Amino acid sequence: MTVPILLFDQTLRNTVLADPAIHAAVSGQVYQDAAPVKAVPPYIIIAYNSPPRSIHDTQTGQMEAVYSVKAVVDVDVDGAARALEIAQLLYDRLHDTKPDMTAGGWDVYRCQHETVFRFLEQVDRKNYQHAGGLYTLGATQIVTVE
Amino acid sequence: MAIKHVTINFDRFAEVKQLAAQQLDDITRKIAQEGRNRVVLSIQSPSPGTTQLRYKPRRVVVAAAPGQTPNTDLGLLVNSIQVEDAGPMAHAVTVGAEYGAPLEFGTAHMEPRPFMAPMAASISADMDTWLGELLL
Numbered sequence: 001m002t003v004p005i006l007l008f009d010q011t012l013r014n015t016v017l018a019d020p021a022i023h024a025a026v027s028g029q030v031y032q033d034a035a036p037v038k039a040v041p042p043y044i045i046i047a048y049n050s051p052p053r054s055i056h057d058t059q060t061g062q063m064e065a066v067y068s069v070k071a072v073v074d075v076d077v078d079g080a081a082r083a084l085e086i087a088q089l090l091y092d093r094l095h096d097t098k099p100d101m102t103a104g105g106w107d108v109y110r111c112q113h114e115t116v117f118r119f120l121e122q123v124d125r126k127n128y129q130h131a132g133g134l135y136t137l138g139a140t141q142i143v144t145v146e
Numbered sequence: 147m148a149i150k151h152v153t154i155n156f157d158r159f160a161e162v163k164q165l166a167a168q169q170l171d172d173i174t175r176k177i178a179q180e181g182r183n184r185v186v187l188s189i190q191s192p193s194p195g196t197t198q199l200r201y202k203p204r205r206v207v208v209a210a211a212p213g214q215t216p217n218t219d220l221g222l223l224v225n226s227i228q229v230e231d232a233g234p235m236a237h238a239v240t241v242g243a244e245y246g247a248p249l250e251f252g253t254a255h256m257e258p259r260p261f262m263a264p265m266a267a268s269i270s271a272d273m274d275t276w277l278g279e280l281l282l
Binding site: 033034037041045047050066068070117119121123128132134 | 248
């Protein structure tokens with residue numbers, strides 16, 4: 001059985017970028033796992049936090065994975081609160097939704113917010129505020145009946 | 147003669163409630179301690195990564211690859227993971243090390259090495275079984 005990691009990645013990225021307010025807030029900058037060195041905040045980073053696991057109590061294949069979706073803001077330019085504002089936009093966009101994404105024989109059936117997090121990163125005399133949440137994505141295998 | 151009504155006087159609800167609360171408090175503590183044990187074990191089990199030479203004290207460590215559970219170095223991370231009371235019938239597994247959150251969620255340019263979320267997922271997967279056993 002294939003694991004729908006790529007589908008989960010694309011689902012989050014496409015869902016986030018489809019929101020005009022989020023798109024505008026980060027100038028379309030949504031990165032996977034880490035930002036490029038020359039990226040200028042604010043931007044969004046999506047990374048998986050818990051490997052996909054199979055849900056066994058169903059007849060069709062079902063998998064879930066936990067992702068972190070966070071905003072990164074340069075505190076000295078935009079202020080720490082901006083990260084929280086973008087995190088709220090992400091929550092409004094993602095929580096309790098059924099993203100319309102299908103690929104590779106899988107269909108994403110839910111996106112659920114689990115918890116929030118925030119922390120300050122200090123590097124090279126710069127302060128970066130990180131704020132976001134953990135989201136569980138679930139996908140079910142598409143069964144073709146002939 | 148027909149019985150019209152029956153009155154039962156039971157004045158031990160407060161006692162039962164207190165016992166149930168105590169039992170649930172014990173259960174959440176045990177689950178949190180199991181969570182702590184699992185996350186400590188996962189950090190102390192070698193993850194693949196790159197070998198680095200570090201100083202003060204001079205030592206060789208394997209820095210975990212992105213997406214992998216961090217490897218233990220001086221033991222600061224592991225020693226900072228504690229079980230704490232989080233209110234009535236609630237306990238939390240906490241990370242005291244300042245670099246815990248950056249490791250878990252990544253920094254601007256460093257990919258995450260999550261260790262708490264995988265633990266929470268494994269605890270969640272076993273929850274039904276545990277609750278059945280612990281409530282017996």
